[in-house]
Amino acid sequence: MPILEILDYAGVAVFAATGALSASRKQLDIIGYLFLASVTGIGGGTLRDVILGATPVFWVTNPIYLVVCAAVSFLVFFSAHLMESRYRYLLWLDAIGLSSYSVMGAAKGLAATGSPIVALVTGMLTATFGGILRDLLAGEPSVLRRPEIYVTAALAGAAVFTAADWLGAPLVVASTLGVATAFAVRGGALIYGWTLPTGDPRPGRNPDDVM
Amino acid sequence: MPILEILDYAGVAVFAATGALSASRKQLDIIGYLFLASVTGIGGGTLRDVILGATPVFWVTNPIYLVVCAAVSFLVFFSAHLMESRYRYLLWLDAIGLSSYSVMGAAKGLAATGSPIVALVTGMLTATFGGILRDLLAGEPSVLRRPEIYVTAALAGAAVFTAADWLGAPLVVASTLGVATAFAVRGGALIYGWTLPTGDPRPGRNPDDVM
Amino acid sequence: MPILEILDYAGVAVFAATGALSASRKQLDIIGYLFLASVTGIGGGTLRDVILGATPVFWVTNPIYLVVCAAVSFLVFFSAHLMESRYRYLLWLDAIGLSSYSVMGAAKGLAATGSPIVALVTGMLTATFGGILRDLLAGEPSVLRRPEIYVTAALAGAAVFTAADWLGAPLVVASTLGVATAFAVRGGALIYGWTLPTGDPRPGRNPDDVM
Numbered sequence: 001m002p003i004l005e006i007l008d009y010a011g012v013a014v015f016a017a018t019g020a021l022s023a024s025r026k027q028l029d030i031i032g033y034l035f036l037a038s039v040t041g042i043g044g045g046t047l048r049d050v051i052l053g054a055t056p057v058f059w060v061t062n063p064i065y066l067v068v069c070a071a072v073s074f075l076v077f078f079s080a081h082l083m084e085s086r087y088r089y090l091l092w093l094d095a096i097g098l099s100s101y102s103v104m105g106a107a108k109g110l111a112a113t114g115s116p117i118v119a120l121v122t123g124m125l126t127a128t129f130g131g132i133l134r135d136l137l138a139g140e141p142s143v144l145r146r147p148e149i150y151v152t153a154a155l156a157g158a159a160v161f162t163a164a165d166w167l168g169a170p171l172v173v174a175s176t177l178g179v180a181t182a183f184a185v186r187g188g189a190l191i192y193g194w195t196l197p198t199g200d201p202r203p204g205r206n207p208d209d210v211m
Numbered sequence: 212m213p214i215l216e217i218l219d220y221a222g223v224a225v226f227a228a229t230g231a232l233s234a235s236r237k238q239l240d241i242i243g244y245l246f247l248a249s250v251t252g253i254g255g256g257t258l259r260d261v262i263l264g265a266t267p268v269f270w271v272t273n274p275i276y277l278v279v280c281a282a283v284s285f286l287v288f289f290s291a292h293l294m295e296s297r298y299r300y301l302l303w304l305d306a307i308g309l310s311s312y313s314v315m316g317a318a319k320g321l322a323a324t325g326s327p328i329v330a331l332v333t334g335m336l337t338a339t340f341g342g343i344l345r346d347l348l349a350g351e352p353s354v355l356r357r358p359e360i361y362v363t364a365a366l367a368g369a370a371v372f373t374a375a376d377w378l379g380a381p382l383v384v385a386s387t388l389g390v391a392t393a394f395a396v397r398g399g400a401l402i403y404g405w406t407l408p409t410g411d412p413r414p415g416r417n418p419d420d421v422m
Numbered sequence: 423m424p425i426l427e428i429l430d431y432a433g434v435a436v437f438a439a440t441g442a443l444s445a446s447r448k449q450l451d452i453i454g455y456l457f458l459a460s461v462t463g464i465g466g467g468t469l470r471d472v473i474l475g476a477t478p479v480f481w482v483t484n485p486i487y488l489v490v491c492a493a494v495s496f497l498v499f500f501s502a503h504l505m506e507s508r509y510r511y512l513l514w515l516d517a518i519g520l521s522s523y524s525v526m527g528a529a530k531g532l533a534a535t536g537s538p539i540v541a542l543v544t545g546m547l548t549a550t551f552g553g554i555l556r557d558l559l560a561g562e563p564s565v566l567r568r569p570e571i572y573v574t575a576a577l578a579g580a581a582v583f584t585a586a587d588w589l590g591a592p593l594v595v596a597s598t599l600g601v602a603t604a605f606a607v608r609g610g611a612l613i614y615g616w617t618l619p620t621g622d623p624r625p626g627r628n629p630d631d632v633m
Contacts, residue, residue: 025415026356029407031363035339035355038332046262051468053477055264056323063328077410087415112478117485121460128457132559137343139356140415144457145448145561152453196451199499204447204509204562236626237567240618242574246550246566249543257473266475267534274539288621298626348554350567351626 003172004107007179008045008058009068011100014093015130016041016069020076021090022138033073036138041069044101044130048122052112091190094131094143095153099182102127102157103175107165116162123158124151127182148189149196157182214383215318218390219256219269220279222311225304226341227252227280231287232301233349244284247349252280255312255341259333263323302401305342305354306364310393313338313368314386318376327373334369335362338393359400360407368393425594426529429601430467430480431490433522436515437552438463438491442498443512444560455495458560463491466523466552470544474534513612516553516565517575521604524549524579525597529587538584545580546573549604570611571618579604 019040023033042059049057059065083089102123109115109122128144128151135142143150161178169177188194230251234244253270260268270276294300313334320326320333339355339362346353354361372389376382399405441462445455464481471479481487505511524545531537531544550566550573557564565572583600591599610616 022415024410027409027412027414029360029363029409031360031366031407033410034366035335035362039336050261050472051477051479051482053479055262055266055477057262057264059332060263060320060324060326060329063324063326063332066328066332080410081413085416109482113482113485115482115485117488118482121481121485121488124457125461136347136558137353137355139353142559142561144559149451149453151457152451155453155456196453198449198451199446199455199502202503203449204444205507233626235621238620238623238625240571240574240620242571242577242618244621245577246546246573250547261472266473266477268473268475270543271474271531271535271537271540274535274537277539277543291621292624296627347558348564348566350564 003175004104007100007104007175009065011097011104012041012045012065013068013072014100015044015097015134016072017076018090018094018097018131019134020073021080021086021093022134022140024076024080025086025090025140026138030073030077033077034070036134037073037076038066038069039137040130040134041065041072043133044105044126044128047129048105048108048126051122051125052108054108054112091143095183095186095190097130098127098150098154098186099157099179101130102154102182103161103178106158106161106178107171107175110162110165116166119162120155120158123161124154127154127157147195148193150186150189152196153182153186153189156185214386215315218311218315218386220276222308222315223252223256223276224279224283225311226255226308226345227283228287229301229305229308229342230345231284232291232297232304233345233351235287235291236297236301236351237349241284241288244288245281247345248284248287249277249280250348251341251345252276252283253341254344255316255337255339258340259316259319259337262333262336263319265319265323302354306394306397306401308341309338309361309365309397310368310390312341313365313393314372314389317369317372317389318382318386321373321376327377330373331366331369334372335365338365338368358406359404360396361400363407364393364397364400367396425597426526429522429526429597431487433519433526434463434467434487435490435494436522437466437519437556438494439498440512440516440519440553441556442495443502443508443515444556444562446498446502447508447512447562448560452495452499455499456492458556459495459498460488460491461559462552462556463487463494464552465555466527466548466550469551470527470530470548473544473547474530476530476534513565517605517608517612519552520549520572520576520608521579521601523552524576524604525583525600528580528583528600529593529597532584532587538588541584542577542580545583546576549576549579569617570615571607572611574618575604575608575611578607
């Protein structure tokens, strides 16, 4: 199986697992697991395909991705009670999904346009969109707004992949480097609480006070 | 008028009415009614068409759907004060919209791909997306997270329609069975508070406590 | 440079600036600025292109728009501390973006379909979508739900542009009239607190009380 296909299935499966864990935290029923797992698992890739005009989107032309989401939902439904901290699993699986999709998104953007800038943006957007949707639909505080770096990891993975590809590295090497970079950055942020400096240290005032 | 077209207009009209009722609950002006009614009425079908690559989407090629949304907005704007409980109307109209769109979404997905799995997912997603958008934009608690079953009803409607169609039932029979199933499931949930068992009984801890 | 292209760049740049200001209010790092500026800057036009089937979307075929978003992000990152009230800047830049995009969205909708009703809706949706995304992702109260008129301004701009074009006005005249109308309406609303009458004066009850 080619490397990009492996990354795609891995991204869908682990994002689906984070959606199912979120459903578990919210004490939903099995259909709630299926819904959140599907939306999180296929959301990022769907946005990528729609933006690039690659429609019907990937899971319509190849429904095996949906079977993966359903299988993951049942697995988590019957095993979540064994986990001590579901949120910690969610964050680490999200890190794997983010890493896979940052390279997948960049690779598809690069293949469609040849533009490295577009590759960075499709990598960044599609790696983060599944998690954004999950948190929005589950009513969790968005992973985007946690203090540790998040989007940066996706951007780093997409950048390393795109640069390695541009330098002539084989696809499997460029992909591995990209995924490893994104995961190292996000994993380091989760373990050590890495942050980047903020722009303006003043917090925003309440909109009503400003007017 | 063929059955699927009737379901489409019905879905748009009743979802538009729920958007207008939501605008009324938030005390918006007529343009707020038009906006929320349009987004709710055409949101689910727009997502369906975009995913399937059926663009320009349905209301661009046939703007009569927009006229329906506008007419419903004015109707609700001038009659909402007559209703005792706008939220109860909203929930029941939402149930009709969910039922219509679960079959419409499944039918379009099936026609485009021939895959029953894709039909289930396009049915489920397009039936629930209008209501998700409405609650998100209006700042209402999402109907997705109410305790009674919701997504399950959409899935049941899509499944019954797809199965009946696969068994060779005429379109009008398969559609009627699908709509009736979805409406019975959702209606029963609204009246009797039907729920499915949840996976893991532990509520999610606060993300900040976990890390 | 033709008028519509100028409006497009202007819309992207000022919406990107509002995204960056929102990132500043939330004390994000530079990548957070880039992310919010990109999503806000290109969100409305992306929705417009996807709905019309004009894919790959505009910034994929012409990545200079992404460079604009990045440049604006750095500019705001290093200058936001000089502003007394970032939220006031955000609202006024948002008004310029809304005005530009109400005409751009209407013009693209009209060119794609010839239908004035579609033009009104693509104008309204694309002018407001960037700001909706920004507030949703940044966790700000939605600009949609502020009391002063907002969507109305977008609708007015799209209507005046469409009417002028229909009456045979040259593109540059119709565009200027549309942008000026939208900006006058939204600017007046910001300064004088203009509102339209609401439909039903009763606030919505808590959903749990209704059932």
